[in-house]
Each structure stands twice: as structure tokens, then as C-alpha cells.
Amino acid sequence: MAECLLELHPEKTKIVYCKDANRRGTYPVLRGWIQYYGRFHRSVLINVLRAIDYALVHWAQRKYKTLHGRKARAWAWLNGVRARQPGLFPHWSLEGG
Numbered sequence: 001m002a003e004c005l006l007e008l009h010p011e012k013t014k015i016v017y018c019k020d021a022n023r024r025g026t027y028p029v030l031r032g033w034i035q036y037y038g039r040f041h042r043s044v045l046i047n048v049l050r051a052i053d054y055a056l057v058h059w060a061q062r063k064y065k066t067l068h069g070r071k072a073r074a075w076a077w078l079n080g081v082r083a084r085q086p087g088l089f090p091h092w093s094l095e096g097g
Helices: 019-040 042-063 071-084
Strands: none
Touching: 019 042, 042 071
């Protein structure tokens, strides 16, 4: 900040929540589930990954007014996100996952 000739107020400056930090915590957990259940319980893995997608659809319906009460539109939205950013969640990069 000193390079820009800016000064932070010590009482007003706060540490803010970093959204990426949460993703760094969730991503390895999800990757671990995929590795474990994919090796020993493939049928259970499919149900877990499906539940994650259902939770994402439910979240999108609460977050976006245009998706509220429209499950088919919410699934279309999620599939669009999945097509645009297949690496966003580890299970989206799996074949048929």
C-alpha cells in the first residue's frame, strides 16, 4: 500500500473472508471421497456425487430469483456452468460424473 502512497487506518482495517479459501478446503475433501469410494464403493460414489449436484441446484434456487421454484431451469443452469467450467468441482471432470 505504501507504493501507492496509501495508508490503512488501524481501527477500520479488517481482514475479510476469502471465498477461495473455502474452496481450497472443500476441494481436497471431495477429491478424497472420489478416490476412496471410487475404488471400493462405486455405486455409493455415484449417489454421493448426485447428492452434491442436488445440493448445488437447491443452492442456486435460493440464490437466484429466476430459478426459484423452477427445478428444470435450475438443472439447466447447473449443466451450463458445468459445460463452461468443468474443473470447478472435481466430480465434474469424471466421465459421466
